[in-house]
Amino acid sequence: MGVRFPRRLHHVGITVNDLPRSVRFWAELTGGTASEIKTVDAPHLSTLLDYRDVRLQVATVKVSETLTIELLRYVSEPADPYDPGTAHPGNVHVCFDVDDMSASWEHAVRCGAVPVGDGPVDVPSGGQLAYLRTVDGASIELRAIPI
Numbered sequence: 431m432g433v434r435f436p437r438r439l440h441h442v443g444i445t446v447n448d449l450p451r452s453v454r455f456w457a458e459l460t461g462g463t464a465s466e467i468k469t470v471d472a473p474h475l476s477t478l479l480d481y482r483d484v485r486l487q488v489a490t491v492k493v494s495e496t497l498t499i500e501l502l503r504y505v506s507e508p509a510d511p512y513d514p515g516t517a518h519p520g521n522v523h524v525c526f527d528v529d530d531m532s533a534s535w536e537h538a539v540r541c542g543a544v545p546v547g548d549g550p551v552d553v554p555s556g557g558q559l560a561y562l563r564t565v566d567g568a569s570i571e572l573r574a575i576p577i
Contacts, residue, residue, distance in 0.1 A: 441490070441498040442524050446566040449503040453489045455565045456499050459541045460526075462491040469505070481506065499524065523561075523569035531558045531574040538562050543570060550574075 446452040449467055457464040471485040485506040491499045528534035531550045539545060543562035550560035550572070557575035564570060 439496065441500045442522065443500040443502060444522065444524075444564070444566065444568045445502050445504065447503070448565070449487050449489060449501060452501050452564070452566055453491065455542050456491040456501065459538060459543070459570075460491060460493045460499070462493040462499070465490045465492075471506075521569065523571050525571040525573055528572050528574050531560065531572060534572050534574075535560050535562070538570060538572070 444452070453464045453467065456462065467487055467489045469485060470488050471483075475484045475486065476482055481504070483506055484504065487503040487505055489501050491501070493499060526534070535545070535550055539562070542565050546561035546563060546569075550558040552558055553575070555575070557573070559574075560572040562570045562572070
């Protein structure tokens with residue numbers, strides 16, 4: 431038997447434009463615990479990320495024992511805005527199982543998420559799915575599928 435991969439998900443990382451705003455958004459949306467914002471400029475980052483003299487601001491929101499959202503702002507690199515849709519390579523979305531789709535969708539909108547479409551959609555197998563965009567254009571999927 432070969433290597434077992436992955437053992438567990440460590441975190442989901444999202445690059446953002448306004449770190450304090452994004453920390454507030456994710457902490458409010460998830461009820462998670464936010465860390466302090468730290469500036470990181472360790473020499474290995476330039477090699478790891480392939481940017482010269484890279485400096486990052488980093489914060490995390492601990493959602494649960496098994497999910498942490500890492501928020502990154504590149505201080506040393508100019509932002510390169512792109513279409514926030516899901517069709518571009520590199521797009522990442524965070525999916526949450528929810529018990530009450532309507533309440534979860536409304537909560538996300540109150541926190542500042544922008545709906546994709548008019549609201550949740552019914553799926554043929556039963557249940558509902560919804561997509562929203564965060565304050566930085568990342569995607570959130572809400573999933574209310576009966577087990």
